[in-house]
Amino acid sequence: MEYAIKEIARVIGAKTNQLLDDTVSLLLTDSRRLSFPEKSLFFALKTKTNDGHRYIQELYKLRVRNFVVSDMLPEFESMKDANFLIVKDTLRALQKLATHHRKQFNIPVIGITGSNGKTIVKEFLYQLLHNEFNIVRSPRSYNSQLGVPLSVWQMSEKNTLGIFEAGISQPDEMERLQPIIAPTIGIITNIGEAHQENFLSSNQKCMEKLTLFNDCEAIIYDGDDLFIANCIESACLSHKAIAWSRTDSEAPLFIESIDKKEFETIIHCTLLGFNRVVTIPFTDDASIENVIHCMAVMLYLKPTSVNDVTKFLHLEPVAMRLDVKQGINNCLLINDTYNSDINSLDIALDFQQSRRVGKQLKSTLILSDILQSGTLPKSLYKKVADLVRRKKIDRIIGIGRDLKEYASVFEIEKEFYTTTEEFIKSPSFKKFKDELILIKGSRHFHFEQISELLEKKVHETILEVNLDAIVHNFNQYRSKLKPETKMVCMVKAFGYGAGSYELAKTLQEHRCDYLAVAVADEGAELRKEGISIPIIVMNPEFSSFNVLFENHLEPEVYSFRLLDAMIRETERRGITSYPIHIKIDTGMHRLGFQPEDVPAICERLRAQSGVIARSVFSHLAGSDSYVFDDFTHQQLDKFTKAAGELESGLEYKVIKHILNSAGIERFAAYQMDMVRLGIGLYGVSASGQKGLRNVSTLKTTILQIQNVPAGDSIGYSRMSYVKRDSRIAIIPIGYADGLDRHFSNGGGEVLINGQRCPIIGNICMDACMIDVTDIHAQEGDAVIIFGDELPVSELSDKLKTIPYEILTSISPRVKRVYFRE
Ligand SMILES: *Cc1c(COP(=O)(O)O)cnc(C)c1O
Numbered sequence: 001m002e003y004a005i006k007e008i009a010r011v012i013g014a015k016t017n018q019l020l021d022d023t024v025s026l027l028l029t030d031s032r033r034l035s036f037p038e039k040s041l042f043f044a045l046k047t048k049t050n051d052g053h054r055y056i057q058e059l060y061k062l063r064v065r066n067f068v069v070s071d072m073l074p075e076f077e078s079m080k081d082a083n084f085l086i087v088k089d090t091l092r093a094l095q096k097l098a099t100h101h102r103k104q105f106n107i108p109v110i111g112i113t114g115s116n117g118k119t120i121v122k123e124f125l126y127q128l129l130h131n132e133f134n135i136v137r138s139p140r141s142y143n144s145q146l147g148v149p150l151s152v153w154q155m156s157e158k159n160t161l162g163i164f165e166a167g168i169s170q171p172d173e174m175e176r177l178q179p180i181i182a183p184t185i186g187i188i189t190n191i192g193e194a195h196q197e198n199f200l201s202s203n204q205k206c207m208e209k210l211t212l213f214n215d216c217e218a219i220i221y222d223g224d225d226l227f228i229a230n231c232i233e234s235a236c237l238s239h240k241a242i243a244w245s246r247t248d249s250e251a252p253l254f255i256e257s258i259d260k261k262e263f264e265t266i267i268h269c270t271l272l273g274f275n276r277v278v279t280i281p282f283t284d285d286a287s288i289e290n291v292i293h294c295m296a297v298m299l300y301l302k303p304t305s306v307n308d309v310t311k312f313l314h315l316e317p318v319a320m321r322l323d324v325k326q327g328i329n330n331c332l333l334i335n336d337t338y339n340s341d342i343n344s345l346d347i348a349l350d351f352q353q354s355r356r357v358g359k360q361l362k363s364t365l366i367l368s369d370i371l372q373s374g375t376l377p378k379s380l381y382k383k384v385a386d387l388v389r390r391k392k393i394d395r396i397i398g399i400g401r402d403l404k405e406y407a408s409v410f411e412i413e414k415e416f417y418t419t420t421e422e423f424i425k426s427p428s429f430k431k432f433k434d435e436l437i438l439i440k441g442s443r444h445f446h447f448e449q450i451s452e453l454l455e456k457k458v459h460e461t462i463l464e465v466n467l468d469a470i471v472h473n474f475n476q477y478r479s480k481l482k483p484e485t486k487m488v489c490m491v492k493a494f495g496y497g498a499g500s501y502e503l504a505k506t507l508q509e510h511r512c513d514y515l516a517v518a519v520a521d522e523g524a525e526l527r528k529e530g531i532s533i534p535i536i537v538m539n540p541e542f543s544s545f546n547v548l549f550e551n552h553l554e555p556e557v558y559s560f561r562l563l564d565a566m567i568r569e570t571e572r573r574g575i576t577s578y579p580i581h582i583k584i585d586t587g588m589h590r591l592g593f594q595p596e597d598v599p600a601i602c603e604r605l606r607a608q609s610g611v612i613a614r615s616v617f618s619h620l621a622g623s624d625s626y627v628f629d630d631f632t633h634q635q636l637d638k639f640t641k642a643a644g645e646l647e648s649g650l651e652y653k654v655i656k657h658i659l660n661s662a663g664i665e666r667f668a669a670y671q672m673d674m675v676r677l678g679i680g681l682y683g684v685s686a687s688g689q690k691g692l693r694n695v696s697t698l699k700t701t702i703l704q705i706q707n708v709p710a711g712d713s714i715g716y717s718r719m720s721y722v723k724r725d726s727r728i729a730i731i732p733i734g735y736a737d738g739l740d741r742h743f744s745n746g747g748g749e750v751l752i753n754g755q756r757c758p759i760i761g762n763i764c765m766d767a768c769m770i771d772v773t774d775i776h777a778q779e780g781d782a783v784i785i786f787g788d789e790l791p792v793s794e795l796s797d798k799l800k801t802i803p804y805e806i807l808t809s810i811s812p813r814v815k816r817v818y819f820r821e
Pocket of ligand 1: 490619659660661676
């Protein structure tokens with residue numbers, strides 16, 4: 001839908017100069033996501049960590065002409081043909097605009113809130129109701145203060161039902177989301193511990209969430225959840241409540257029994273007095289509860305939509321994330337099995353582009369027909385073609401009748417097939433090489449067959465790395481710092497074991513200022529992979545100067561011997577002003593100049609022009625513990641003095657930095673010009689900092705389960721005997737993968753289906769054994785060595801070491817798999 005810019009200015013109450021007549025239809029908040037400049041209205045948002053005003057010049061060059069800003073910067077004056085709408089708070093303006101847009105539609109709108117399952121319920125509802133309604137819904141889990149207005153903005157005349165999620169992490173947030181979604185039907189899924197830190201109590205959080213439902217006609221929830229039921233009563237919303245229940249046979253939706261089989265669950269229920277049997281293809285409690293929420297909504301919204309119970313059997317699991325995997329012939333695969341629609345295609349293409357930076361990979365899209373889009377195929381595929389062109393995709397492989405029919409709208413290298421089988425059998429299927437392939441298909445095209453064939457087959461033990469958690473942790477630390485303080489992210493030792501390249505790429509994308517590695521070769525690897533931001537090498541070797549200069553890596557310089565060698569090398573090569581980083585030892589006694597050396601350093605530097613001191617730094621020996629606070633303060637003082645002397649001796653600005661992760665947590669006042677973030681980035685806090693997210697999960701699968709009779713021994717050297725008849729699971733991870741042998745014989749535990757089980761017997765080189773007698777486990781189940789629910793610090797405590805060692809000991813043969821939520 002298009003809006004005149006003048007109307008938008010009025011709606012958001014903007015101050016303006018002379019406005020040029022124009023219309024826009026797209027809202028842009030991230031400059032990197034620009035696709036259609038002429039139709040975009042850019043909102044310059046200010047967050048704790050960034051400021052959209054910085055990107056206006058760049059966007060203007062790319063032909064964007066409409067901007068909502070809070071600061072009218074001098075450089076905007078020259079952009080005479082652009083409209084600037086000036087408001088106090090750009091996020092609020094965006095929300096106001098979305099609220100206005102929402103008011104144009106008089107259709108049922110479902111608002112979903114709760115701690116877990118919002119996205120799943122939304123996607124299940126979509127699957128169950130798309131034949132009855134033309135549905136607009138939040139893409140993925142766009143449910144924040146920013147995501148909600150962007151989601152609601154997608155509403156158009158053709159829609160007959162809206163489904164939007166609302167997530168909050170702080171008091172007062174829901175109050176703002178309520179008018180934007182203005183739901184007519186509310187669902188509250190459950191209330192858990194997520195985001196608890198900002199609320200006084202679960203009660204406050206629940207009450208806050210319920211404000212979403214102030215103007216609803218009906219509120220759907222689990223009536224057996226007494227906590228939610230009480231909150232609904234206190235919020236005076238009982239008269240609208242539609243509770244489903246397993247215990248109250250009077251409930252409009254009464255669940256008589258839930259019968260779990262091996263692969264499916266049979267639910268006997270009474271719907272408005274009629275008995276029904278619904279079978280669903282899931283057996284976990286969360287999915288069952290999510291489906292029941294959906295049944296209750298359907299019952300209220302359109303009772304006949306429940307008549308055909310086979311739809312429930314065909315429900316498909318909702319993939320929540322984008323995976324990047326190694327493919328055959330140097331290909332990278334991005335698998336997106338999330339419901340195929342044009343919005344999620346847009347997001348997936350962005351992700352694909354962001355993974356491509358610097359790689360000599362061709363970008364290929366394998367796409368199926370987009371089903372149930374509610375748009376006529378002709379205009380739908382024209383839109384897709386436009387998007388694919390704007391996102392600079394090199395090649396499209398289209399699968400399905402519709403795509404084949406509209407093949408001509410695509411103006412890039414292309415191939416089309418009617419079915420997935422036809423494509424797999426085609427000669428071109430064998431020719432993938434050096435490509436970054438996005439695989440995106442509607443479920444019934446079974447694209448998993450494609451990805452299975454293209455995936456490189458490896459060991460079943462993997463380290464999963466959550467790139468969103470990295471970004472979250474990065475921003476968590478950034479929010480503790482002044483906006484102008486620079487950040488170095490330490491990706492030494494293969495990114496503390498998590499893999500440096502994908503991390504570096506993600507950090508570069510999020511505008512980290514510097515990376516630091518241990519040795520020059522690590523830095524060279526990053527350069528090869530297209531990392532262009534400055535990289536510091538902490539332990540440069542005299543033998544590696546070539547690698548340093550060729551890759552423009554900036555060395556730490558800690559001694560006169562190294563300084564002189566650097567100066568000689570630059571002079572020999574005719575290089576001037578090569579950046580170096582001066583390390584001062586203030587008490588750690590690892591590498592470094594002594595503070596007394598500063599005058600001599602200045603003298604040497606002033607006498608040459610080959611190198612310049614880009615920064616000066618020192619390292620704290622005990623920033624994580626209050627026990628050493630006196631010593632830390634001594635170090636801080638020594639450094640402040642030495643760094644000041646260096647700067648005045650050199651007469652140019654030198655970046656000063658001393659804090660590591662624990663330092664940022666505990667001594668933020670000494671952030672100076674820059675900080676060096678290490679372990680905190682990976683989700684481990686040395687000083688008990690809250691709010692970090694776990695990044696890495698080491699997991700494997702059960703290869704076999706053996707029934708072992710009482711009295712038998714397990715493994716090498718017969719170190720463990722089972723006292724009772726036992727079930728023993730064998731998993732493919734051993735000390736060669738980095739599983740420390742001290743965890744043998746009950747020394748360590750793993751997590752299977754959420755339950756802890758001990759390691760039994762001695763850990764072997766490539767495998768170990770787990771006692772699963774007391775839990776429900778079967779062959780093929782996932783086994784977590786460490787992760788969200790079994791923190792790496794628990795493992796390091798058991799071994800009397802530190803998390804750093806566990807993380808960096810994971811063998812390179814363990815495949816790293818990166819994902820985004
Ligand atoms: C590794 C390292 C860091 C990061 O330390 P964390 O405790 O992981 O935050 C910072 N500075 C230097 C010099 C380092 O070697």
